[in-house]
Amino acid sequence: MPASPVTYTFLGPEGTFTEAALMQVPGAAEATRVPASNVNAALDKVRDGSAGAAMVPIENSVEGGVTATLDAIASGQELRIIREVLVPISFVLVARPGVAISDIRRISTHGHAWAQCRLWVENNIPSAEYVPGSSTAAAAVGLLEQDAHYDAAICAPIVAQEQPGLSVLAENIGDNPGAVTRFVLVGRPGVLPERTGADKTTVVVPLPEDRPGALMEILDQFATRGVNLSRIESRPTGQYLGHYFFSIDADGHVGDARVADALAGLHRISPATRFLGSYGRADAQSAYIAPHTSDEAFRAAHEWVGAILQGEPIPSESVSGASPTA
Numbered sequence: 151m152p153a154s155p156v157t158y159t160f161l162g163p164e165g166t167f168t169e170a171a172l173m174q175v176p177g178a179a180e181a182t183r184v185p186a187s188n189v190n191a192a193l194d195k196v197r198d199g200s201a202g203a204a205m206v207p208i209e210n211s212v213e214g215g216v217t218a219t220l221d222a223i224a225s226g227q228e229l230r231i232i233r234e235v236l237v238p239i240s241f242v243l244v245a246r247p248g249v250a251i252s253d254i255r256r257i258s259t260h261g262h263a264w265a266q267c268r269l270w271v272e273n274n275i276p277s278a279e280y281v282p283g284s285s286t287a288a289a290a291v292g293l294l295e296q297d298a299h300y301d302a303a304i305c306a307p308i309v310a311q312e313q314p315g316l317s318v319l320a321e322n323i324g325d326n327p328g329a330v331t332r333f334v335l336v337g338r339p340g341v342l343p344e345r346t347g348a349d350k351t352t353v354v355v356p357l358p359e360d361r362p363g364a365l366m367e368i369l370d371q372f373a374t375r376g377v378n379l380s381r382i383e384s385r386p387t388g389q390y391l392g393h394y395f396f397s398i399d400a401d402g403h404v405g406d407a408r409v410a411d412a413l414a415g416l417h418r419i420s421p422a423t424r425f426l427g428s429y430g431r432a433d434a435q436s437a438y439i440a441p442h443t444s445d446e447a448f449r450a451a452h453e454w455v456g457a458i459l460q461g462e463p464i465p466s467e468s469v470s471g472a473s474p475t476a
């Protein structure tokens with residue numbers, strides 16, 4: 151039986167970096183793709199079943215976490231990250247034909263794009279005012295509307311190539327030539343992606359209140375099991391001042407004993423901890439696993455405790471390192 155076709159949604163419109171990320175997913179180019187006007191709308195389509203999965207930005211190498219995504223997946227109906235995708239980012243400045251750089255007063259783009267081009271704008275159009283856009287492509291396409299209230303947009307080169315009504319005034323205007331954005335494909339909870347040996351696990355951990363050292367305890371769950379963290383960010387829950395959750399990416403898969411054990415520890419400290427998924431790393435880099443945190447070491451340790459509970463004789467090394475005692 152052929153697999154049922156998946157409808158994908160993404161932060162649109164066509165031409166966003168998010169669409170470029172989605173196109174890296176095998177089968178997405180042939181599938182139905184429905185643009186959403188913001189991250190929340192994309193995730194709501196997954197929650198209400200009108201899309202099978204949504205591609206959304208989560209982290210940029212220059213500007214850090216995409217807070218709209220971090221917040222939207224941290225609460226509400228549970229979702230799962232099933233894949234990550236990396237996209238190298240380069241920006242162009244576009245305007246309607248006939249507009250020169252010296253004519254530009256107001257520039258629109260996505261907030262993360264603005265932050266990545268800030269120095270270029272300061273050096274080249276110092277008096278330019280920023281007009282927030284819902285995405286880079288939405289800002290560029292908006293220039294073609296009669297009542298556009300800005301003169302230029304910052305977007306991906308592909309938008310300018312595909313829109314005949316736009317001309318490119320400057321290329322490669324990002325302040326960091328090696329900028330990369332990480333995107334995640336998000337679905338509803340279901341079958342976990344299989345372990346690849348180079349995986350990542352994302353969790354949201356509300357900070358227990360009025361508990362000195364709670365953050366240290368949370369970090370300790372990973373440290374003592376030899377689990378490396380690749381991202382940790384605090385975000386306000388929005389409930390009241392000083393109430394935070396941590397959004398954490400850890401190396402490994404929940405199917406790895408050390409990761410499962412760390413998650414169990416987190417749950418004891420913060421029972422509202424939310425599991426957001428285990429999925430293959432886009433760079434396929436496997437983490438170093440210290441021998442005492444391997445699956446085999448955990449299995450042997452559980453067997454040892456099990457034998458103690460059963461009252462069985464326990465073969466073990468003597469304290470002095472002499473030969474086994476039984």
Ligand SMILES: O=C(O)C(=O)C[C@]1(C(=O)O)C=C[C@@H](O)C=C1
Pocket residue numbers: 161165166167168169207210216239260262263284285286287331
């Ligand atoms: O506006 C877009 O094109 C997006 O896909 C969003 C987004 C982001 O959220 O960071 C993606 C990549 C770039 O870093 C700039 C904007």
